[in-house]
Amino acid sequence: MDFFETISKRSCYRGEFSDVPVSRDVLTKVLEAGILAPSACNKQSPSFIAIDDPSILAKIADVLQAPVCSTAKAMIVCVSDSSPVYGEISFYKEDCAAAVENMLLALTALGYSSVWLDGVLRREGKAEKIAEFLGVPADKRVQIVLPIGVPATDGPKAQRLPFERRAFFNAWGGR
Ligand SMILES: Cc1cc2nc3c(=O)[nH]c(=O)nc-3n(C[C@H](O)[C@H](O)[C@H](O)COP(=O)(O)O)c2cc1C
Numbered sequence: 583m584d585f586f587e588t589i590s591k592r593s594c595y596r597g598e599f600s601d602v603p604v605s606r607d608v609l610t611k612v613l614e615a616g617i618l619a620p621s622a623c624n625k626q627s628p629s630f631i632a633i634d635d636p637s638i639l640a641k642i643a644d645v646l647q648a649p650v651c652s653t654a655k656a657m658i659v660c661v662s663d664s665s666p667v668y669g670e671i672s673f674y675k676e677d678c679a680a681a682v683e684n685m686l687l688a689l690t691a692l693g694y695s696s697v698w699l700d701g702v703l704r705r706e707g708k709a710e711k712i713a714e715f716l717g718v719p720a721d722k723r724v725q726i727v728l729p730i731g732v733p734a735t736d737g738p739k740a741q742r743l744p745f746e747r748r749a750f751f752n753a754w755g756g757r
Pocket residue numbers: 592593594595596697698699700701702703739740
């Protein structure tokens with residue numbers, strides 16, 4: 583798929599997934615895309631856990647209680663490390679975001695869908711519960727979860743504000 587077509591086709595999918603499995607080859611390619619993302623000072627702070635064991639998928643789905651998770655054929659858990667990398671400054675959220683966007687684009691290019699689950703993890707200790715049964719070290723945090731599969735239905739496509747509202751040339755409001 584052409585790069586710009588991939589960007590425009592990517593969208594967060596929250597519906598049911600079909601029975602099409604997600605192979606280790608696909609997961610490996612997607613993880614490589616995450617690993618290739620830029621990170622502050624190239625400290626490569628995010629790590630990734632790909633899940634394809636049905637019993638672990640079920641445990642994560644049980645914690646998250648998000649309908650999209652119950653039919654996911656695989657998941658990628660993005661684990662952050664908030665250690666400072668530039669003086670006292672840590673860029674762990676930005677590093678995770680860059681990696682996640684690379685992985686979402688890779689999934690789209692390979693014919694799979696996902697959704698960026700972040701907010702839901704921050705409630706009721708859900709991130710901590712998942713971290714515990716995945717054996718994530720105490721100094722790292724489960725930051726983002728990507729449920730993965732081939733959509734069973736057409737999900738809605740989120741719209742964007744018009745170009746002129748968000749993008750300018752040379753100065754704010756410049757045309
Ligand atoms: C930082 C961040 C956090 C997000 N957290 C969630 C989330 O917890 N649950 C969810 O369903 N979608 C989440 N999303 C997905 C956004 O809702 C989605 O990207 C947005 O509605 C635009 O839709 P699109 O990705 O389909 O273009 C998150 C996206 C970002 C960038």
